[in-house]
Amino acid sequence: MKVKPFKSVPAFIVAGVVLLVCLARVLDLDFFQRLEQLTYDMRVRSALRFPSAVATNLGFVFINEESIRAVADGRLGYRFGLYWPRQVYARLVHELAAQDAKAVAFDVIFGELRPDHPPVQLRENATMESDEFFAQQMLLAGNVILAVTREVIPPPLFLTNAIARGDISTDKDPDGILRRARAFRSYRTWHPLFRQVEADPEYGVDLRRARVEPRRIVLPRTQGDDIVIPLDEKGDFELADFVGEHLPPGMPPKAKPFTDERIWHMGVVLAARELGLDLERADIDLARGKITLPGSGDTQRIIPVDAEGYFYIDWCLPPNDPRLTQEAIHDLLLQNRRRLDGQTNLPARWQGRLAVVGSSAMGNDLTDRGATPLAPDMLLVSKHWNVANSLITGRFVRRASLPAELGLIIVLGLLAAFLTWRFHALVGALLVALAALGYGLLAIILYIQWRYWLPLALPLLGAMLMTHLCLVTWRVLFEQAEKRRVKSIFSTIVSPKIVQELLQAKSLALGGARREITVLFADVRGFTALTDASQEQAAQQILSRQLSGAAAEAVFDEQARDTLQTVNLYLGLVADTIINQDGTLDKFIGDCVMAFWGAPVPSPRHALQCVRAAIDAQRAVHELNQQRARENQRRQLENQARAASGQPPLPLLPILCL
Incomplete structure (x- = not known):
């Protein structure tokens, strides 16, 4: 198959489209980003x-509506309302520890002490604050992980007795869907004296708005001048600035x-507990997009992250997955x-398991629900065990790098250009669609098997x-218009099949080639006599009517037009038969037609086609002469009537012949 030359205009079109698409990827436009997220x-x-x-x-220890009723109706030996005192969770910790659970991670925030809660009744009439x-x-359990957020941090009584803290913040994408998790967050704990200032409403200080500047800390106030605390070269402040000179x-x-x-992240802490990873020795390299978590021996995990420390959650364990151990609290x-x-002889379902404790009850503020890639309304507590599962199995969602995405855009753009340019419109469109389908299937397979994210949208x-x-638009607007112009010119001298062959040729150029052809010459007999007779009739008409000057010239012009019209009628008839037999009209020589077969398109039947054209021409002229006779x-009969009435005939x- 001959390949069409790639002209400069379509080349510029392809380059412009590819560059614009690459620019859209570099700019990370929101529209295309959302399309890609949908894929x-x-x-x-x-x-x-x-x-x-x-x-x-x-595993998941869930608090559902039945759990709330069970604690409220006294079937467990105590009665408490919706916001349970801490002793309820303490009994859960005791039970999971008795079953030898490896870790208990609370997706419940204990933000403050509650001395108003009823005390715990111990044996021998002893009591203890909840x-x-x-x-x-x-x-005693030594396996509890407490939840923290930037807004709420548990009191020291709880933090000092838990083995770790886990961040449970939820960072949804702009479309409201939770796809990513942040591996860690930096929490700032202020000195108690600063917290006292913040707690005093007279100062109107919010430590979240504090500015750390060289050799000082600025505390903005809602009213009045800002508070400035000087720092020494080591970054320390004088306690006397808060409590006076007498310390x-x-x-x-x-x-x-x-x-x-x-x-x-809570899921990272759970996995570190399972694998023995040392989070204190984590190697964080956000510039290169990875966080390395070392463990004992050769154990380590490398989390692929972006420049802000986010990674995509591998949502492979929904809350209803049978592989997830689940039990109501x-x-x-x-x-x-x-x-x-x-x-x-009590069952020990939780032995060696990592338990996440959270709420699934509807209609209360204890349950965190929202959209994920799996469902528009889902328990967001599931992010913890999905993150933990990624680290434990060592399988992460890895998105193609920016250079790789740009390379794919260029390659696929060039592939589409090649298929569109090389083949006819319908075939090219089908091949482009098949190529796109193949690439889409490849992207789906890569994700399913290896969690590798190839871009689809751009x-x-x-x-x-x-x-x-x-x-295609360029070909329709420009190339097809040019073909229509060429076709309109050549269709008057060659058959449509030959026109199509010429249009499909790689190139058309002046030159020569040795060919075996058959040539036809067709001459109109009686043309000279017809011309002489017409001239004589025109001269007689001028003499009889005594015409001169412009009037005489008008008579000769009319005679010439009639003669030319008659000849063109016969020659046009011959030309039509030649074209119908796929011949090529070479020239008209006065009243003669020259045509040939076997070029520019070779034909093994050129002689037969020429003979058939000659026979068809004779038949067509014979039929025309019968019509004219x-x-x-009819005119002779009408002329008799016209002569009787004094009108000119x-x-x-x-009538002519070949």
Whole structure:
């Protein structure tokens, strides 16, 4: 198959489209970003239909409506309203510790101490504050991870008795869908003296708006001048600036105004507990897009992140997944009561498991629900065990790098241009569609098997579709218009089949070639006699009517037009038969037609086609002469009537032969 030369105009069109699509990717335009995210969501849902390796020791202890009723109606041995005292969670910790759970991560925030809660009734009529009982059980269990956010941090009584803290913040994308998680956040803990200033409404200070400047800290106020706290070269402040010159004995004169602490995502903390990863020794390299978590021996995990520390959640364990151990909290609390009553041989479903404690109850502010790639309304607590599963299995969602995406855009754009330019419109469109379909299937397979995210929106809609449409538009507007012009010219001298062959030729150029052809010459007999007779009739008419000057010239012009019209009628008839037999009209020589077969398109039947054209021409002229003879008979009869009435006779039509 001959390949069409790629002309400069379509080349510029392809280059312009590809460059614009690449620019759209570099600028990360919101419209295309959302389209790409929609394709990602589709792949996430598709992957859920295929089996994948998951951690087998993840579980969810859920608080549902029945749990709320069980605690409220006294079936567990106590009655509490919706916002349970901490002793309820302490009993849960005790039970999970008794079953030898490896970790208990709370997706419930304990933001303050609650001395108003009823105390815990211990044996021998002893009591203990509910908060203290919770802290004691966390200390004894040694496996509790508490939830924190920037807005709410548990009090020191709880933090000091838990083994770790986990960030449970939710960072949704602009379209409201949770796709990513941040590996860690830096939490700033201010010195108690600064917190006292913030707590005093007279100062009107919000530490979240504090500015750390060289050698000082500026505390903006809602009213009045800002408070400026000087710092020394080590970044310490003078305590005397807050409490005066008389410091309590043993108190150092200076202290750090705050401490920054890295708090990891709850799912990361759970996985670190399972794998023995040392989060304190994490190697964070955001510039190169990775966080390395070392562990004992050769164990380590590398999290692929962006410049802000975000990574995509591998949503492979929805809340209803049977591979996820699930149990209602009131069932565990009931089992804990039986255990305290001395029952033995109790089940231990949670042995060695990582338990996430959260709410699934509807209609209260304890449950965090929202949109994920899997569903528009889903328990967002599931992000914790999905993140933990990624680290435990070592499988992460990896998106193609920016250079790789730009390369794909260029390659697919050029592929679409090649297919569009090389083949006819319908075939080219079909091939481009098949190529796009193949690339889309490849992207889906790569995600399902290896969680590799190939872009779809810009490479397909931008590079392939736009390149194809622009080239097709150019061909329709310019190339097809040129073909129509050429066809309109050649169709008067050659058959439509030969015109099509000429249009499909690689190039047309002046030159020569040796060919075997058959030539036809067709001459109109009696043309000279017809011309002489017409001239004589015109001269007689001028003499009889005594015409001169312009009037005489008008008579000769009319005679010439009639003669030329007659000859053109016969020659046109011959030319039509030549074209019908796929011949090529070479020239008209007066009353003669020259044509040939076998060029410019070779034909093994050129002689036969020429003979057939000659026979068809004779038949066509014979049929025309019969029509003209019948017309002349009608005119002769009419001329008799015209002579009787004194009118001039009608001229008879000349009859010619080949």
